[in-house]
Amino acid sequence: MRGGKRFLRLALALALLVAVxxxxxxxxxxxxxxxxxxxxxxxxxxxxxxxxxxEEMNLTHSVTVRRSSCLGACSQPPVxxxxxxxxxxxxxxxxxxxxxxxxP
Ligand code: FES
Numbered sequence: 001m002r003g004g005k006r007f008l009r010l011a012l013a014l015a016l017l018v019a020v021x022x023x024x025x026x027x028x029x030x031x032x033x034x035x036x037x038x039x040x041x042x043x044x045x046x047x048x049x050x051x052x053x054x055e056e057m058n059l060t061h062s063v064t065v066r067r068s069s070c071l072g073a074c075s076q077p078p079v080x081x082x083x084x085x086x087x088x089x090x091x092x093x094x095x096x097x098x099x100x101x102x103x104p
Pocket of ligand 1: 039040041042043069070071072073074075077079
């Protein structure tokens, strides 16, 4: 069990590192101050949805949507990470709610 948590932490750290250091080719939205990571491994379609939600909410100057590798919740796609927290079974409505709470 302990090894599983260590693996999960390592996977999350690597995903964050990849997202931060990846070339900007994966970014379509304007560069904002905070990253919204979208796992591209388990659901390729949610990236475009996340970009659209960020644009609709006029948050492109605050949030950058980036594709990432596994975020550790593979069994419940789509998966995103925002402000260090991983959210599974993501929907556009859930994402709007998270961003609304973050940017009231
Ligand atoms: S493959 Fe998407 S969270 Fe693991």
